[in-house]
Amino acid sequence: MRTNLLKLFVLIFLLPASYLFAFEAEKPPRDRFIVVLDAGHGGKDPGNRGNGFREKEIALNIVLKVGEALEKRGDIEVIYTRKSDVFVELNKRARIANEANADLFVSVHLNAHNSQAYGTETFVLGLHKSQENFEVAKKENSVIFLEEDYEITYGGFDPNSPESYIGMALMQEEYLNQSILLADFIQKNFTNKLKRKNRGVKQAGFLVLKNAVMPSVLIETGFLTNNNEGPYLNSSKGQENLSKAIVDAIVNYAESINLSNLESISERGFGITETSDHYSGISFKVQLAAGSAKLETKPYNFKGLRDITREKEDKLYKYYYGDTSSYLEIQKLHREAKKKGYPSSYIVAFKEGRKITVNEALKSEVN
Numbered sequence: 508m509r510t511n512l513l514k515l516f517v518l519i520f521l522l523p524a525s526y527l528f529a530f531e532a533e534k535p536p537r538d539r540f541i542v543v544l545d546a547g548h549g550g551k552d553p554g555n556r557g558n559g560f561r562e563k564e565i566a567l568n569i570v571l572k573v574g575e576a577l578e579k580r581g582d583i584e585v586i587y588t589r590k591s592d593v594f595v596e597l598n599k600r601a602r603i604a605n606e607a608n609a610d611l612f613v614s615v616h617l618n619a620h621n622s623q624a625y626g627t628e629t630f631v632l633g634l635h636k637s638q639e640n641f642e643v644a645k646k647e648n649s650v651i652f653l654e655e656d657y658e659i660t661y662g663g664f665d666p667n668s669p670e671s672y673i674g675m676a677l678m679q680e681e682y683l684n685q686s687i688l689l690a691d692f693i694q695k696n697f698t699n700k701l702k703r704k705n706r707g708v709k710q711a712g713f714l715v716l717k718n719a720v721m722p723s724v725l726i727e728t729g730f731l732t733n734n735n736e737g738p739y740l741n742s743s744k745g746q747e748n749l750s751k752a753i754v755d756a757i758v759n760y761a762e763s764i765n766l767s768n769l770e771s772i773s774e775r776g777f778g779i780t781e782t783s784d785h786y787s788g789i790s791f792k793v794q795l796a797a798g799s800a801k802l803e804t805k806p807y808n809f810k811g812l813r814d815i816t817r818e819k820e821d822k823l824y825k826y827y828y829g830d831t832s833s834y835l836e837i838q839k840l841h842r843e844a845k846k847k848g849y850p851s852s853y854i855v856a857f858k859e860g861r862k863i864t865v866n867e868a869l870k871s872e873v874n
Contacts, residue, residue, distance in 0.1 A: 540611075540761045541584045542577060543604040545715065546570040547616040547725075550594025555619035557731030560741045562617045563592065569728065570615050572750035577757065601718040610764075611689065611757065612723035614715050617740055618730045625733040626704030627697040629690040630725040631683060632716040684851055685722035687797045687823060688763065691862075692756035693726060700755075701748050703729070707821040710799070726753065762866040764853060787872040790857040791837035791865075792816070792827035793844050799823060810847045827855070834869065 546567040548554035554562025567589070574585040586607050588600045604612040618624070690708040698705040706727075716723045728749050731737045739745040795809060801824050802808045804815040809826065816827045829840040837854055844852045856868035 539584045540582060541586065541607055541609040542611045542613060542757060543586045543588065543607060543609040544570045544574050545588040545600050545604075545612065545614040547614055547715075549589050549592055552594055555617065555731055557617075557619045558734065558737035558741075560731045560737055562619075562731060565617055565731075565740055565746065566615045566728075567592070568746050569750050569753070572746060573613075573615075573753050573757075576750065576754045580758070583757075583761065597714045598718060600715050604719050604721060604723075609721050611760070612716070612719040612721055613689075613753070613757065614713075614723070614725040615753075616725060616727050618727040619732045620730055621732070623733050625730050625736045626706040627694065627729055628706035628709055628727045629693045630709050630711050630713060630716075630727070631686040631690055632710065632713060632723065682720075682722045682851070684794060684797055684853070685760075685764070686724055687825075688794070688853065688855075689722060689756060689760045690724045691820070692759045692864075693724065693753060695862075696752035696756050697749075700752055708823060709821075759864045759866070763855070763864050785832045786834065786868055787832070788858055789832050789868045789871050791829070791831055791834060791868065792855055792857070793829050793837065793841050793849075793852050794855050795826045795828050795844060795849050795852050797823050797825045802826065810849070812844065812847055828852070 546563070546569070548563035548566060550563075552563065554566065556562070570587065571590065574587060577583045577585050586603065586609065588603050589595050600614070601612070618628075687708060694705055694708055697703045713725050716725060729736045729740045731740060740749075795812070795815070799822065802817070804817050804826070806813050806815075809815050809828070812828050814829060816830065818825050818827065828844050829837060831837050831840075841852065841854055854865055856863050856865050858868065858871070
C-alpha cells in the first residue's frame with residue numbers, strides 16, 4: 508500500500524502542470540447564486556479554546572452575520588451546514604453543498620498556535636508544501652475522531668499521516684482557479700480594509716473541502732491564542748468587521764464570475780459598444796490557471812495560446828492570457844480560451860497594477 512501511494516505521489520508531481528490545469532468544469536448559468544456557509548466545529552467538538560474562547564461559537568457568529576447580509580441582497584441564496592451548536596460530520600458538510608448544487612462553499616474557522624502567531628490565512632484544497640500548513644490541516648481534520656465508524660467513512664484516512672494526503676491534489680483541481688480567486692478577494696479585504704496581517708492564500712489537505720464539487724475555501728480568521736487577536740475575534744466589533752469583509756469578497760467573486768458573460772453585462776445596463784468599450788487606466792486579462800508550478804509561458808504549456816504572462820502572488824503563480832483595455836476584446840479572448848480547453852477561465856481587471864473587480868473596472872471612464 509505504501510508503495511502504491513508513493514507511486515501516485517510521484518505521478519501527480521511528474522504530470523505537466525498544464526495537464527493538471529486541463530481538468531476544469533463549468534456550471535450552467537442560472538438566476539440565483541448559491542452559497543453554502545459552514546461554521547467550523549460545533550456540538551461535542553468545541554474547536555480550539557485559546558485564551559478561554561470557543562472557536563465553535565465565534566465561527567457560528569461570523570457565519571450567521573455573513574448569511575444575514577447575503578440574504579438581504581435578494582440575488583444570493585444562502586444555505587448553512589449548521590445554524591446552532593450541533594455536531595456535523597465533515598463529509599456531511601460537503602454533501603449539503605453538493606446536494607444544493609452550490610456555486611460556493613465557504614468554511615469559517617479560527618486558528619491556534621503555541622506561540623503568539625497572529626493574522627489571517629485562507630486555504631484552498633491541495634497538497635501542503637510546508638509543515639506549518641500540514642499542522643493546520645491535521646488540527647482541523649482531527650475532528651473525524653469524534654465520529655462513529657470514521658475509519659470506514661473516510662476510507663482509512665489518518666489525519667496524522669502525511670501519506671493519507673497524497674492524492675488530494677487532483678480532487679479539486681477543476682475548481683482551483685475559482686477557489687483561489689475567492690481566497691484572494693478574502694485576504695485582500697482582510698489586509699486592505701481591516702489592516703490584518705496577511706498570512707496568504709495557501710493550499711492544504713482539508714477533508715471538509717475534499718468532496719465539495721464547487722469552488723471552496725477554508726478561512727482561518729485569526730488566532731484565538733494570540734493575546735491581542737483573541738479578544739478582537741471574540742468581540743462583536745471584530746466579528747462584524749470580519750463578516751463584512753467576507754460578504755464583500757463573496758459579492759465581488761460572484762460579480763466577477765457573472766460578468767465574464769457578455770450577455771450579463773448587457774442586462775446590467777453597462778451599454779458596451781464597439782466605439783466605447785476601452786476603459787481608461789484599466790487592463791483586462793483572462794486568468795487561465797493558478798498553482799505552485801512555475802511554467803514557461805510558452806504555447807505548448809497552454810494548449811497553443813500565445814501572449815501568456817505569469818505573475819507570482821504569495822506562493823502561487825497565476826497565468827494570464829491577453830492584456831487590453833477593451834472589454835469586447837477581452838471577451839473575444841475569453842471565448843477563445845474556453846474553446847482551447849479552459850472552460851473555467853475568467854476575466855480579471857487591473858488598475859495601476861492593482862487587481863480590482865471587473866465590476867469596478869466597468870464603472871471607470873471610457874476613452
